[in-house]
Amino acid sequence: MPINKPIRIGTRNSALAMWQARHIADMLASAGHSVEIVDIITIGDKILDRSLSKIGAKGVFTEELESMLRNGEIDIAQHSAKDLPSNLAQDLPLIAFTKREAAHDVVLSLNPDFRLASHEGAVVGTSSTRRRAMMAKEFPQHSLVEMRGNLQTRLEKLKLGTCDAMILAYAGVHRMGMESYIVEHLPIETFTPAVGQGSVAIQSASRLDPVLVASIRELCNDELTEACLLAERSLLAQLDGGCSVPVYGHAVQCSDGFYLRGGVLGLHGEIELTASCQGTDPESLGKSVAQDLIAQGAQTLLQDIRKQIAS
DSSP: OOOSSOEEEEEEOSHHHHHHHHHHHHHHHTTTOOEEEEEEOOHHHHOOSSOHHHHOOTTTTTHHHHHHHHHTSOSEEEEEGGGSOSSOOTTSOEEEEOOOOOOOEEEEOSSTTOOTTTOSSOEEEEOOHHHHHHHHHHOTTSEEEEOOSOHHHHHHHHHTTSOSEEEEEHHHHHHTTOGGGEEEEOOTTTSOOOTTTTOEEEEEOTTSOHHHHHHHHHHHOOHHHHHHHHHHHHHHHHHTOOTTSOEEEEEEEETTEEEEEEEEEOTTSSOEEEEEEEESOHHHHHHHHHHHHHHTTHHHHHHHHHHHHHO
């Protein structure tokens, strides 16, 4: 049921984030809701001369928006689900997940013949510790260069010759209309994506009117995506992971419920711990895969990684 005052959506002000905010706004407006978009620049957008792992804060793209939720400056915040910390405050719940785009990574290059396996000594841009570790494991012949900034900034760096190719999430590339630069789609089995990749998460303050929450969920939430992401985020929470460490997890629906595969890599791809499981309860499934990884030494590996990053 529409409310009289606008629903204020908080968002980062990058082109991709604004696309996502408008996407949410359109879904809400379809039921007659009035909507206002409130955009800000987060700490993760301001500090571009350091990798995310070096900035230190877990919520580099979310903290300011969470403060605005608590202060009543916005009603909901939209986030790329992959940017969310593994654990959120109880008073700031996630209330919806949009239908997931294809979750895999892609390679972009100005050279249409570029392929990671067939080129030697290329310079590849990425800002993700997960992708850097996977590249070191699968394609050690290439050099890696830090590639921070929004998608348009990264594309300009590619055009300026900063790198020969770069790796990004397909979802963002698709939403920004940059598919013409894609030269390779990376298989999920090899380059398993970050937890939540491909979906937009909606966060609110717990004080938000339950009737409004129910309306937002009805309009924006995809139940299959939600179940998969609950499994993935359960895995991440058990490992206390985030975007600054090379942890991955991807869940899909299967005949017996859901199948989740997760893993942890060493920073340089020198070790990879993997686990998978099927189950019907998403959160229990995530815990089961995490416990398997912990039994293999995941917590010790992650502690070592955090020490290496901090040094």
